[in-house]
Amino acid sequence: MLLTIVAFVVALGVLIAVHEYGHYRVAVACGVKVLRFSVGFGKPLLRWQKKGSPTEFVLAAFPLGGYVRMLDEREAPVAAEERHLAFNTQPLKSRAAIVAAGPLANLLLAVVLYSVVNWTGVDEAKPLLANPVVGSVAEKAGLQGGELVVGAALGDDEIEPVQSYEDVRWLLTRGALDGQNARLSVQNPGSLGAREITLNLASLNATDADLELFRKIGIMSPWTKPVIGEVMPEGAAARSGLKENDLVLRVGSKDIVDGLQLRELIRNSVIDGKATTQTWHVEREGRQMDVAVTPEVLQDANGSYGRIGAFVGKPPELVTVHYGFAEGIWKGVQRTWEVSVLTLKMMGRMVIGQASLKNLSGPLTIADYAGKSASMGLTQYLIFMALISVSLGVLNLLPLPVLDGGHLMYYLWEGLTGRGVSEAWMERLQRGGVAVLLVMMSIAMFNDVTRYVTRLFG
Secondary structure (H helix, E strand, C coil): CHHHHHHHHHHHHHHHHHHHHHHHHHHHHCCCCEEEEEEEEEEEEEEECCCCCCCEEEEEEEEEEEEEEECCCCCCCCCHHHHHHCHHHCCHHHHHHHHHHHHHHHHHHHHHHHHHHHHHCEEEECCEECCCCCCCHHHHCCCCCCCEEEEEEECCCCCEECCCHHHHHHHHHHHHHHCCCEEEEEECCCCCCCEEEEECHHHHCCCCCCHHHHHHHCCCCECCCCEEEEECCCCHHHHHCCCCCCEEEEECCEECCCHHHHHHHHHCCEECCEECCEEEEEEECCEEEEEEECCEEEEECCEEEEECCEEECCCCCEEEECCCHHHHHHHHHHHHHHHHHHHHHHHHHHHCCCCCHHHCCCHHHHHHHHHHHHHCCHHHHHHHHHHHHHHHHHHHCCCCCCCHHHHHHHHHHHHHHCCCCCHHHHHHHHHHHHHHHHHHHHHHHHHHHHHHHHHHHC
């Protein structure tokens, strides 16, 4: 719990500080007098001011936000000799640049974080495919499990090399949500030659990037060796005589290709609420034998399923993915762009009802992911921060009056018509923007609480 809180506060503090620093730095560059730079709202916990600087820097009690207060005639009287330093007296291009600088700083931070990860390297699963789900797009395309993906592309794009399973998963996510088919160049086990297969992702009409989507695609996880891991005392595996390091070759008449296939067979072994005894053909210390296994029956929201009380499947084989300086930056820019586009598309689909509002997440879910990523190491935490930084940048560019994008919308109107938005209209739009934002926050918080309650009580 402590790690989750610390990871969440640190991530939020950094992202907000970078956002506000973007506003601050460009405002100073444009000759605007900045009165206060605050990370957080409410009672100041820490404040300081550099000698000769007009800006007071503040760290406040409530960390969910921040602001940069500039000299502005709309907020307080401005002395005549300082009027040229006020925000509202600046040229349109300067005001637009100051407002846009915050979201752009978040996107730039994402590029930097992704680049750092690319330079230092990250251990990811090798792009070996697990046994496809029965009836899935992958099975219909001819995948059988154990194939190594050496290249991939969407639509008619040129096939590019694949470094890890994460590359494959990210490409499939984008393809499914964009309605584009994916082309994979794969090598069969023991083969040096590659063949190309096409996954008909367009037929899925996908709206949400959830577990069910990958079940339909049929590629659920990387390949793992179907070996029994730690066996729990008094569990079904122990009662059946299974031992740690047993290699499962066959269940009934079905050859076992990988750990995922075996887990699915165990899970689906319950029929009409009763477990089916399965004959497992295993290899133990060089000898082969049959073991009768009767899984335990458990319940969840989707019904009954089987479990044997043992870890099933070895961890996936890992590869270290890293890039040189220039390529690392380019990959960072590319990933930031792809995540930004996907975020905008998902938001648009939620607005028109083509995607579930359950995709909205609030502070509880973000805090949970912050803690989980931090527990996995610095690299995963940086990836998490990059993802949230992109989301913050894109969200603030939305044309809602209370956000930076709303102000840019005002300036677009001013640029096209030669006059600013009237005070009356601005007040109406602000009220509407606040209402929309409150609705979004309420839905996100409801989703957070629902996920938390479901996880606690099933």
